[in-house]
Amino acid sequence: MDTWPRAELYRLYTEVWSTVTYSLTKKLSAAVLVPYLKERGIKFVPAIMWLVSREINRIKNFRLAIREGKLGVWDVVHPMFPNLNAYHNMTFHGLRFQENFRDFYEAYLAEQQENRDKTSLWANEIPENYFMVSVLPWLHFDASSMQIKNAKGYYSPFIAIGQYNEAMELPVMLMGNHASTDAWHAACFFHGMQEGMDTPSQWCE
Numbered sequence: 325m326d327t328w329p330r331a332e333l334y335r336l337y338t339e340v341w342s343t344v345t346y347s348l349t350k351k352l353s354a355a356v357l358v359p360y361l362k363e364r365g366i367k368f369v370p371a372i373m374w375l376v377s378r379e380i381n382r383i384k385n386f387r388l389a390i391r392e393g394k395l396g397v398w399d400v401v402h403p404m405f406p407n408l409n410a411y412h413n414m415t416f417h418g419l420r421f422q423e424n425f426r427d428f429y430e431a432y433l434a435e436q437q438e439n440r441d442k443t444s445l446w447a448n449e450i451p452e453n454y455f456m457v458s459v460l461p462w463l464h465f466d467a468s469s470m471q472i473k474n475a476k477g478y479y480s481p482f483i484a485i486g487q488y489n490e491a492m493e494l495p496v497m498l499m500g501n502h503a504s505t506d507a508w509h510a511a512c513f514f515h516g517m518q519e520g521m522d523t524p525s526q527w528c529e
Contacts, residue, residue: 325395330385336501343476344502347469350514355453355492357521363387368527369459370432372494376457376483377403377421377428378527380518386513388479389453398453401480405457407436409443418450425527455480464489468497479504481513494521 326330326503337344363373378387380401387398405452408413419435422428433508439447447529472478488496496517500512 330479331429333456333506334503336360337501338476339449340361344470345469345499346502346507347499347513348495348507348510348514349465349467349495350352350512351493351495352459352518352521353492354488354494357524358488358492360524362527366429367433369461370484371425371427372459372461373432373457374425374428375517375520376422376485376516377401377515378423379513380481380483380517381421383505383509383512385505385509386455386479386481386500387424387453392481401453401455402451403457404450404454405459407440407447410441411443413443415439415442415447416450417446417447418454420451433489455482457483457485459485463487464493465495468495470497470499472499481505506522 325334328334349377357371358368361368384397387401390397390398400421402419404416406416409415417435417439419428419432422431435448468484468486470482470484472482481501482499484497484499486497488494496514498513500510
């Protein structure tokens with residue numbers, strides 16, 4: 325903490341203004357990604373989930389965590405995501421992030437094949453180093469907001485992705501904890517997402 329450049333900001337948002345979370349929504353263009361995936365028979369949800377996971381893992385501040393009273397950074401964080409179950413409730417699924425998209429994609433298909441019909445709160449074991457990503461394929465939204473009232477010590481981001489519209493606009497919401505991240509980190513995430521959506525041939529093949 326004595327040598328961490330963000331220490332003063334961290335203390336501001338944990339000791340003076342505790343706890344401050346923020347939500348930002350940006351519409352990204354899916355004009356390149358969606359036709360590319362459709363032509364190859366690749367499912368949209370695991371593809372966009374992999375992109376989100378890649379960008380979150382590229383930004384160190386989104387991997388902050390407190391364990392045993394010490395602040396540190398996970399080497400990698402994994403997506404946890406809700407699925408709508410048969411009762412129209414949410415069942416949470418965990419999936420290990422893999423840098424190779426095809427490996428991640430196949431793992432997603434296998435996990436869904438095994439757990440898609442579960443109706444309990446947890447479909448499988450959720451890793452401790454997780455973040456939340458929720459894909460809402462039935463709803464296009466202009467803005468979204470998410471707050472966690474007891475977020476003190478919780479620094480994992482929350483991502484919500486809506487339905488793309490006829491103009492191929494994909495709404496993406498990012499919730500972050502101000503103790504660990506600012507708008508600059510959010511901007512890096514959104515820019516990285518758009519770059520990845522514009523260049524699927526670089527990671528999808």
